[in-house]
Each structure stands twice: as C-alpha cells, then as structure tokens.
Amino acid sequence: MQAIRREAPAKLNLALDILGRRKDGYHEMRMVMQTVSLCDTVAVRERAAGFTLRTNGDFLVPKGKKTLEQQAAEAFFQEAGLPMPGLEVLLEKRTPAYAGMGGGSADVAALLRILRDTRCPGMSDDQLERIGLAVGSDVPFCLRGGTALAEGRGEILTDLPPLPPCTFVICKPDFGISTPLLFAQMDGRRLTKHPDVEGMLDALRAGELAVVAGCLGNVFEEVLPPEYKDVFAIRARLMELGALNAAMSGSGPTVFGIFRRREEAETAAAALRGEYSQTYLAEPVGKLH
Incomplete structure (x- = not known):
C-alpha cells in the first residue's frame, strides 16, 4: 500500500x-x-x-x-x-x-x-x-x-487573527533543557516579568507586526540556570542582526527572532550558522483544520 x-x-x-x-x-x-x-x-x-x-x-x-x-x-x-x-x-x-x-x-x-x-x-x-x-x-x-x-x-x-507576514530566524544551541526542571523552578517563585499577552492580542487584531514583536516574552527565561547562558547570547545576537525582537520558545533552548523582511532574516541566519549549526528560516503558517 x-x-x-x-x-x-x-x-x-x-x-x-x-x-x-x-x-x-x-x-x-x-x-x-x-x-x-x-x-x-x-x-x-x-x-x-x-x-x-x-x-x-x-x-x-x-x-x-x-x-x-x-x-x-x-x-x-x-x-x-x-x-x-x-x-x-x-x-x-x-x-x-x-x-x-x-x-x-x-x-x-x-x-x-x-x-x-x-x-x-x-x-x-x-x-x-x-x-x-x-x-x-x-x-x-x-x-x-x-x-x-x-x-x-x-x-x-x-x-486569533493571523500574524502579519514576517520571517523567523530559529536557532537551537547544541544542548537540551529539561522541561520538568524548569517547571519545578517555577513553583514557589515570584516572577518579576510577564509577557504582555493582552498587548499582543490587541496588536494581532490591529495587524501591527512591530507591536506584536514588542510583546514577545517567555517566563521560563527568568528561571534558566546559568549553564544555559547561550540562550541569552543568541537572543542578543538576533537583536544585533536586526530582529524586531527575540525570545525563547517553550521550555527552550530554541530562540527565535522576528524579521520584517526575508532578506534581513537570511543575512542573520547565515551569520548565526557559523556558530550554531541548527539555525533555520521559517514563515508563519495558517490554520491546519
């Protein structure tokens, strides 16, 4: 068959x-x-x-x-x-x-x-x-x-309304992070920074990519142990390379940056691949069903 x-x-x-x-x-x-x-x-x-x-x-x-x-x-x-x-x-x-x-x-x-x-x-x-x-x-x-x-x-x-057209640069350092470990770090801890979810929802409804990007955030970043400092190094590098903003996805360690233009994203990805082989380009995808 x-x-x-x-x-x-x-x-x-x-x-x-x-x-x-x-x-x-x-x-x-x-x-x-x-x-x-x-x-x-x-x-x-x-x-x-x-x-x-x-x-x-x-x-x-x-x-x-x-x-x-x-x-x-x-x-x-x-x-x-x-x-x-x-x-x-x-x-x-x-x-x-x-x-x-x-x-x-x-x-x-x-x-x-x-x-x-x-x-x-x-x-x-x-x-x-x-x-x-x-x-x-x-x-x-x-x-x-x-x-x-x-x-x-x-x-x-x-x-939600679809994300406006953009290109992601996605970069995973060569290590993994235990999801249960990060959740355990959360318990009993007072977080000082939360993503602006409401602001992001408003920006998606208005179709404002730069405002959506400005609201990126992931509370797991606040509890990352020091040995995962590459997450922050990649995030900073993406910003230097022209990303509207950058953040860690899920429990990491992948970091992504949002770029308005594909050409800028391609240049940034090429720069990152010299140090991080698991670097990719991607676009938003709509509903699957």
Whole structure:
C-alpha cells in the first residue's frame, strides 16, 4: 500500500506565561502560539499486523513503553470504534528535537490527521483535539495550527487573527533543557516579568507586526540556570542582526527572532550558522483544520 503523507509544522510560543500550579499537578498556562513552516513529514501505510515507527529510515524501538505515535493511533481507533489495523509510521525529521518547538506533538498531530482523513472523515475537530490532548498538551494546538491563544494546560484554544507576514530566524544551541526542571523552578517563585499577552492580542487584531514583536516574552527565561547562558547570547545576537525582537520558545533552548523582511532574516541566519549549526528560516503558517 502506498504511504499517505502529511507535513507536521512546528510551533513557536510568541508569548508564554504561567499563572500557577493547578490541583491536578499541571500548571495553568496562558500562551500565544504560532505554527511555522519548519516541519517534519509523517507518512503512514498499512502493514500485516502490529505497529512500527521509523525515524529517518531507522526503526525506533522505545524501551518499556509505547511511542506517542502508537498511543495516539490506539486512542484514535478506540474513539472511532474501529479495529486498529497494522500500521507503519515513517518520520522524516527536520524540526530539532527537545527544542521547545513541539516537534513530537506535531508528528502526532499529523498522524491523527492522516487517520481521520482516511478512516473516519466524519470525526469532528473537537474529537480529534480531545484524542490529541490524551497524548500531549501541545497536540491540540498542533492539530489546529495558525495563530491561537492557548490556556489551561494549552488545550483551551481561541483562534486569533493571523500574524502579519514576517520571517523567523530559529536557532537551537547544541544542548537540551529539561522541561520538568524548569517547571519545578517555577513553583514557589515570584516572577518579576510577564509577557504582555493582552498587548499582543490587541496588536494581532490591529495587524501591527512591530507591536506584536514588542510583546514577545517567555517566563521560563527568568528561571534558566546559568549553564544555559547561550540562550541569552543568541537572543542578543538576533537583536544585533536586526530582529524586531527575540525570545525563547517553550521550555527552550530554541530562540527565535522576528524579521520584517526575508532578506534581513537570511543575512542573520547565515551569520548565526557559523556558530550554531541548527539555525533555520521559517514563515508563519495558517490554520491546519
């Protein structure tokens, strides 16, 4: 059977605020999220039996637990009331891993879109997002895409006017940051700087790119341990290279800068690649469903 393919666009957090810890152990979030053109490709084809996952040609066999993709497929077929066939999922990875860009969640979302389109086209967007939430907090947004306000764990989504045309320079230093570590740093700490989410919403409604950029912010930056100082060095370098503003995405360590013109972004990316090989260009992407 021929494989069915879908792109899996990554996301950036234009604004990320944490309002406190909830009784269920999660944190109450308030974020403005944006889908971008940097993406993986997910392909699915049926096989005789079982579930296999390949990443850039190599079989991925997790130890002791199912992959997020298998969890998502099983949840989909259970929700649809259909028997699960044998599946082979192939991931062509381009989005950097452990980067704060939702690459894994985007892959799950693309898989769910394929299964809905081919197996249960009548399934609603709300149903699909509910399945995605059972796998990960970013999956509902990665299913929807575009520009959105994300609240709760990230699953309460409000569509926003699209970000005005611009180009992102995205730079990931060669280390990862533990998301649980950063959340733990938040607990019991009084934050002094919060992103201007309301200002960003107003600027999106007005279509004012420079004002949107001026409202970028991520509270995780305030609790980064000193060993992650490259995050701030990249942010400062992006500003020197002409970005309207720059910030860390998600729990990092990826930093992105917003540029009004593609040519300026290309020049900045070329300058950064000399020191940081994982440097990319991307544009905003609209809604996916």
